[in-house]
Amino acid sequence: MSGGGIVWLTGLSGAGKSTLATALAARLGAHRPVEVLDGDEVRRYVSAGLGFSREDRDTNVQRIAYVARLLAKHGVLVLVAAISPYADTRAAVQALSADAGHPFVEIFVDAPLATVTARDVKGLYARARAHPEDMPHFTGVSDPYEPPAAPAVTVHTDREPLAASAQRIVDALVARGLVAPG
Amino acid sequence: MSGGGIVWLTGLSGAGKSTLATALAARLGAHRPVEVLDGDEVRRYVSAGLGFSREDRDTNVQRIAYVARLLAKHGVLVLVAAISPYADTRAAVQALSADAGHPFVEIFVDAPLATVTARDVKGLYARARAHPEDMPHFTGVSDPYEPPAAPAVTVHTDREPLAASAQRIVDALVARGLVAPG
Numbered sequence: 410m411s412g413g414g415i416v417w418l419t420g421l422s423g424a425g426k427s428t429l430a431t432a433l434a435a436r437l438g439a440h441r442p443v444e445v446l447d448g449d450e451v452r453r454y455v456s457a458g459l460g461f462s463r464e465d466r467d468t469n470v471q472r473i474a475y476v477a478r479l480l481a482k483h484g485v486l487v488l489v490a491a492i493s494p495y496a497d498t499r500a501a502v503q504a505l506s507a508d509a510g511h512p513f514v515e516i517f518v519d520a521p522l523a524t525v526t527a528r529d530v531k532g533l534y535a536r537a538r539a540h541p542e543d544m545p546h547f548t549g550v551s552d553p554y555e556p557p558a559a560p561a562v563t564v565h566t567d568r569e570p571l572a573a574s575a576q577r578i579v580d581a582l583v584a585r586g587l588v589a590p591g
Numbered sequence: 592m593s594g595g596g597i598v599w600l601t602g603l604s605g606a607g608k609s610t611l612a613t614a615l616a617a618r619l620g621a622h623r624p625v626e627v628l629d630g631d632e633v634r635r636y637v638s639a640g641l642g643f644s645r646e647d648r649d650t651n652v653q654r655i656a657y658v659a660r661l662l663a664k665h666g667v668l669v670l671v672a673a674i675s676p677y678a679d680t681r682a683a684v685q686a687l688s689a690d691a692g693h694p695f696v697e698i699f700v701d702a703p704l705a706t707v708t709a710r711d712v713k714g715l716y717a718r719a720r721a722h723p724e725d726m727p728h729f730t731g732v733s734d735p736y737e738p739p740a741a742p743a744v745t746v747h748t749d750r751e752p753l754a755a756s757a758q759r760i761v762d763a764l765v766a767r768g769l770v771a772p773g
Contacts, residue, residue, distance in 0.1 A: 442665050444661065444664070444665065454653075454654065455637045455654045455657065455658075456637075458650075468639070468640075471636075472637045475636040475637065476637075476658055476661065479626065479658065479661075479662060480662065480665060482626070483626065483662060483666070483667050484624075484665070485665050
């Protein structure tokens with residue numbers, strides 16, 4: 410059995426992080442313990458009341474990472490799907506994961522802003538543009554997204570089928586001993 | 592291997608919840624996956640900024656319970672040590688645990704207020720009495736503690752050795768199939 414670890418999917422809202430995490434969990438869950446921590450969902454449970462300022466986002470990301478470490482400690486491969494827009498915050502949670510002895514695999518779910526704005530699955534981009542006063546910290550519109558400098562894998566959800574993206578991530582996890590080959 | 596579950600130790604500050612949880616983890620950890628979620632510690636990670644009003648306490652307890660359910664889902668026996676003073680909040684997290692299919696074992700760590708005030712390991716009772724304006728919601732002094740009506744086990748840490756209390760809890764866990772006998 411493979412040990413625990415954290416797979417951290419970062420990218421713009423609507424880039425396809427949750428879809429990828431769910432697809433990976435469906436594919437890997439039969440072979441090893443897996444848990445998806447979806448940023449929106451975890452926020453409801455552990456960060457209700459927090460907003461989207463830099464400080465509040467960082468707090469939320471740190472809380473997700475705390476839960477992820479607890480699960481990884483017990484052998485779970487945790488698939489985190491969270492915008493997590495700030496590079497140094499991601500570096501900080503990666504360092505805490507390393508300190509705890511858990512592999513941390515950063516995945517950049519890259520879709521151009523034009524694509525996610527056109528998709529706008531949740532209607533948030535339209536709202537952020539139409540009513541910036543309601544959403545003063547919307548990543549990619551009124552708040553920065555800092556792409557990973559050296560992600561383990563970059564997937565281009567605008568021009569690569571989901572299965573192909575998932576396969577490249579699985580390959581990276583196999584290479585790191587987090588998923589058994591074959 | 593036994594499945595996951597939640598052992599919820601409730602009681603006044605200083606009653607001995609964390610000590611008991613640590614002792615149980617040391618005893619059971621060699622035989623099955625175990626994790627201690629200490630209320631004070633979890634609060635630092637997922638509830639920094641929350642205070643001790645009823646609403647904030649409830650939020651903190653619900654967050655601990657969310658983390659506990661995630662761990663129990665992956666086969667961990669979670670030992671929660673949290674004052675959790677309100678009976679209906681404990682009932683609510685017990686119901687959520689049952690909905691998720693996890694056994695929930697309520698343990699009342701009972702020590703008289705006079706005893707915990709005399710011990711006052713953290714110096715909090717003295718402070719709560721001397722400066723009530725600093726600690727307007729201190730359980731047992733300026734905020735209620737509602738004892739469990741039907742706990743699985745009640746331990747009297749003022750008149751029972753730690754090992755004996757731990758043994759009675761282990762017996763209850765064995766009876767519920769959460770710990771292998773012997």
